[in-house]
Amino acid sequence: MNNQNNFLATKLKLIFYMLIGFIVVDIPLGLHREAIMLGVHALIYAPMLYIPYNKKLKNYILHVYITIIVLSFCIVQGGVFSPVIYFFLSPIMSAYLSFGAKVGRYFATAAFVCIVTLFVIGILGLNPFPPLDVGNINIHIFTFAIIMGVGMDVLITITNYNKLRDEAEKILTDHQNEILQQEEELKQQQEEIIAIQEQEIKNEKREKQQYESDKIKAENSLEAIKTSIEYASKIQLNTLPSDKILKDYFAEYYIYYQPKDTVGGDYYYVNNFMGTTIVAMIDCYNQGLTGMLLGTVITSYLDTLQRLPSSPTELIYELHQYIRDNFNYYSNLNERGCNMSIVYIEDHHIIYSGASGIGYIVNENGIMPLKSSDRSIGKTVTAKASIPYKDYEYDISSDDVIILSTDGFVNHKTKKGKVVGHDTLEGLIKGFYNGYHESWKESFEKYITENFAKEQEDDITVLCFNLT
Structure with a gap:
């Protein structure tokens, strides 16, 4: 123009x-x-x-x-x-x-x-x-x-x-x-874009195939792990004292056992050594497989004892040293260690020692808490002001009831979001004297059904028994 x-x-x-x-x-x-x-x-x-x-x-x-x-x-x-x-x-x-x-x-x-x-x-x-x-x-x-x-x-x-x-x-x-x-450049750019898109499609397809393959492998692995854990749960249940064994040692008993996961770190143990019956409640801090393995180690140690230590406190010290010497990696990962209550029974005389354990005797006078050290076993570091392990001796009658519990029950949340607490546990067991396992079971199950929140944060174990 x-x-x-x-x-x-x-x-x-x-x-x-x-x-x-x-x-x-x-x-x-x-x-x-x-x-x-x-x-x-x-x-x-x-x-x-x-x-x-x-x-x-x-x-x-x-x-x-x-x-x-x-x-x-x-x-x-x-x-x-x-x-x-x-x-x-x-x-x-x-x-x-x-x-x-x-x-x-x-x-x-x-x-x-x-x-x-x-x-x-x-x-x-x-x-x-x-x-x-x-x-x-x-x-x-x-x-x-x-x-x-x-x-x-x-x-x-x-x-x-x-x-x-x-x-x-x-x-x-x-x-x-x-x-x-420009057309040639556009054509070249278009070809490059098409090539990139084709490569992206191939990559997406390959990633999708890899994802599907990994998903199948993960599902298979998960299924294998699930199967293994379920089998481990059966093994764990078989390592716990059966009803037949408990009936041989106790006149009446009730056990509430509820792991947080398929397997748990709570164990209860009953055995007899040369006329002395030993009852132990073990609470390994970690739940799941870690807790189960440590609990298995402890119960295996108890099963292989050649000589029963003279007192529960001596046995607790031996377990404490055994865990520290052989499983120090566990203590480094978990400074809380493992809680335990041990009762020696000879006729109607008991000796009790606890490592951050929870225990009660319910008799005609009411509820008597069993004193316990605030130390866990297996811990690498112990506070200077902590209470050392110590034996406490009691005479009991056939109608008296002994309760041993892990902290899973008292620390559980109610439906209102509050912690259950020791007072609630004591309120449940105060009428157990001269009672029977049916009433003990009914009391626990009624409270749990009406008040427990569905979400469980820890393994829960409560053992109630009296002597023959």
């Missing part, structure tokens, strides 16, 4: 310069009338050429005015026989090359009408000016100048047009090459 505007501006300025040039030619040739007419047109044409307004409208007006100049000059210089008539080519060519075939036809039609008008004026003798004197040398010179001017105009027009056309073609070619390059 800029090239086209430059072409039009150059073309219209050329016509203005030709007007001035023909004034310079006409004066020496004595064509003063023609020179005056061209001067008047130049004065009108110049401001129109340099006034800034809508370019398209301005170009149309200037082309029309050029046609009027040529028509008026033809009338002065002999009508249709004037050599000036060739200047009609200028607006026709400019209009055709610059505005297209439609506008070019309009200007060609206008030039044809002007020529016909000049012919009619000449035939009818209506031209007020005398005809050309073809024999006059000045007219020959003027005619030659006209022909030269028209030739130069046509030559310059064609040259500029070809130059602009070549530039336009070059711009078009460059633009086409740029478009082709």
Whole structure:
């Protein structure tokens, strides 16, 4: 568009310069009338050429005015026989090359009408000016100048047009090459995107397949672990004293045993060594497999005793040292160690020692808590102010009831979000004296059903028994 505007501006300025040039030619040739007419047109044409307004409208007006100049000059210089008539080519060519075939036809039609008008004026003798004197040398010179001017105009027009056309073609070619390059780049980018998408799809498919494979393996492993844990639970239950064994040692007994997970770290133990019955309640701090394994180690240690230590406290010290010497890694991981209550029974005389254990004797006088050290066994570090392990001896009757418990019961949450606590446990067992296991079971199960929160945070074990 800029090239086209430059072409039009150059073309219209050329016509203005030709007007001035023909004034310079006409004066020496004595064509003063023609020179005056061209001067008047130049004065009108110049401001129109340099006034800034809508370019398209301005170009149309200037082309029309050029046609009027040529028509008026033809009338002065002999009508249709004037050599000036060739200047009609200028607006026709400019209009055709610059505005297209439609506008070019309009200007060609206008030039044809002007020529016909000049012919009619000449035939009818209506031209007020005398005809050309073809024999006059000045007219020959003027005619030659006209022909030269028209030739130069046509030559310059064609040259500029070809130059602009070549530039336009070059711009078009460059633009086409740029478009082709962009298309190639876009095609390459599209191919890269498609390749990336295909690779992503392959990766997603592979990841999905890997995920499904890992999921199946995990499910199989989980199932295998679940099966192993369930089997471990059966093993653990088999290591605990059976009903048959408990009936051999106790007149009445009740055991509430509820691990947090499939297996747990709570153990209760009953055995006889040379006339001394030993009852132990073991609470390993970690639940699950870790607690189960440590509990198994402790019960295995008790089973393999060649000689029963003289007191429960001595036995607790031996277990404490055994765990520290052989399972020090456990103590490093868990500074709370393992809680335990041990009762030695000979006839109706008992010796009790506890390592952070919970125990009670319920007799005719009410509830008597069994004193216990606040030390756990197996701990690497023990507070200086802690109470050492110590034996406590009691005489009991057949109607007295001994209760041993882990802290899972008293630390359990109620449905209202409160901790069960020792007071609640003591309230449950205060009526157990001279009772039977059915009433003990009923008391515990009723309270648990009505008050226990569903979520369990620790293993729970409570053992109630009296002697034969």
